Amino acid sequence: MTGPLVVIGDVLLDVDIVGSSSRLCPDAPVPVVEQAEERPRPGGAGMAALLAAAEGRDVVLVTALADDDPGRRLRAMLERHVDVAAFHLHGGTPCKLRIRSGGQSVARLDAGEGEAMDGPVGPRVAEAISGAGAVLVSDYGRGVTRHRAVRSLLADLPPGVPVVWDPHPRGEPPVPDVVRLLTPNEEEAARLAAADGADISGFGLSAAGRRGRHLGRSWGIDGVAVTLGSEGALLCDGSEAPFLAPAEPARGDSCGAGDSFAAGAVQVLADGGPLTAAVAEGVRRASEFVRAGAAAGVAAQLAETGTARLVPERGEDAWDVVERTRRAGGTVVATGGCFDLLHAGHVSMLQQARRLGDCLIVCVNSDASVRRRKGPSRPVTPAADRVRVLEALSDVDAAVVFDDDTPAPLLERLRPDVWVKGSDYAGAPLPEAGTVRAHGGEVVLLPLLEGRSTTRLLSTTKGHAS
Known part of the structure; x- marks a missing residue:
């Protein structure tokens, strides 16, 4: 097109x-x-x-x-x-x-x-x-x-x-x-x-x-x-x-x-x-x-400010999960990323993140957001499929798609108690950290499985194909 x-x-x-x-x-x-x-x-x-x-x-x-x-x-x-x-x-x-x-x-x-x-x-x-x-x-x-x-x-x-x-x-x-x-x-x-x-x-x-x-x-x-x-x-x-x-x-x-x-x-x-x-x-x-x-989610999102595109939260029940967790006095954990080709490194981090609290919400970059970050050849897997795979994991309670360059606008609404990223972000600025801490949350880095990444998987696949 x-x-x-x-x-x-x-x-x-x-x-x-x-x-x-x-x-x-x-x-x-x-x-x-x-x-x-x-x-x-x-x-x-x-x-x-x-x-x-x-x-x-x-x-x-x-x-x-x-x-x-x-x-x-x-x-x-x-x-x-x-x-x-x-x-x-x-x-x-x-x-x-x-x-x-x-x-x-x-x-x-x-x-x-x-x-x-x-x-x-x-x-x-x-x-x-x-x-x-x-x-x-x-x-x-x-x-x-x-x-x-x-x-x-x-x-x-x-x-x-x-x-x-x-x-x-x-x-x-x-x-x-x-x-x-x-x-x-x-x-x-x-x-x-x-x-x-x-x-x-x-x-x-x-x-x-x-x-x-x-x-x-x-x-x-x-x-x-x-x-x-x-x-x-x-x-x-x-x-x-x-x-x-x-x-x-x-x-x-x-x-x-x-x-x-x-x-x-x-x-x-x-x-x-x-x-x-x-x-x-x-x-x-x-x-x-x-x-x-x-239908209600679209109405709610239209009332929000600060996002250039409307992204229906396919995991709209994420908000129900968060509300139930908070009502019970539990801890809301969130993490985010592209999750383009789900691999063992992703699974390991999600498992560790879930142990930090009582629910895990995954914030997923939209297709347009991935293209802006990774280039025109990405994502390999469309957002709907990435969400479906993530929500099939027992450690993931819900997934929410966002279209901004950072998850900060979404985290302003989500207000997690713990925001998790991989240890590859050590020493790197996290634009969303201020948003998380402004609402009493904390940012933590978790260890990654060495050598696992979507980029590496794609380059290995290309090497075999050639």
Whole structure:
């Protein structure tokens, strides 16, 4: 992929009002939500753009924004993390407000009926779409994908630019002969097939497969991935049998999981991967997103300052681990690094670190952060896989990805009692040491196994290959 990832679609303002409830209102059988906290975040195409940027991608968001208070809030949240190329949204900014307690929604209020109307989009939008290396269309039925200029620019994309289209029943059909992958959920696939004249009844895999094949044939799309919630996603790509990417069990708030799926899939296609790998990665990302409570995590991270990129904490339960440990009077230990190719030296240090306290949190450099430190050929292993391997170790309680050049901003939130580094840092400055000590923590160096390093492993592998 040579150009940026361009996300095109409608942006909404999502606001969760989160509190606790232990009694009913005296004048109506409805819960009283107390100690409420507001958690705003971009929804729709805005969420998809943030999730893509979280992986270190250069992302441009093409959307329509209104000049009202919700629109200005959205722009302020988005521009910290992605480039925004916006044209005018007619009417009020769409807003979804959920009142939540005990992990459940109590009520939802929708406001703002703004729509994108035909008219000039400006040179910034035209430049963004024509220069895209890959495109994710996130349609929420508010008119961005109906806009004639936007559709014309999409139709003129070079054949090699992968386009993923996340549809909406109230939205527009995909631009002909452009889309590589369509990503409806079960309900959307049923409505889209019915609107297209197909009489396909039933539920489950069989019905999803028939609807996916119909939409692929009718709209001339290589692949249609029907997302099935907890069952994963079914890819219909013209093969005799569809490909099922099963989901790992995940319980939590599913708001935003579809955006996470589409963002994961388009990035695989942007890197030249096949449709099956794109769908499998999308399912994995969506499962992690739900499991980590990442909708709330995104809102919390947007409220933070001092980080240039949003990185969803895949180990969002790291904060639960820390809270439980502190509540029990225990000691929180943390360490950090790239952990690119996990080797015996890493394992030895993690084992020693875990013995210093009651939980071990590993702070992992994001892919973009590793590239800045190690060069363009690194990392060998992407961040998601590094986290998965680390969290499989019995000595690691949770892992958290960070995108800054040092872990100091993350440690400002984590506030470990002990911060561990390897003895190879002896005599070297540690920029994060001041942050750790400012909150009463201490920095310690642990011995390393001699001769074990990722760099050495890679050079040995190259020597054997040659």
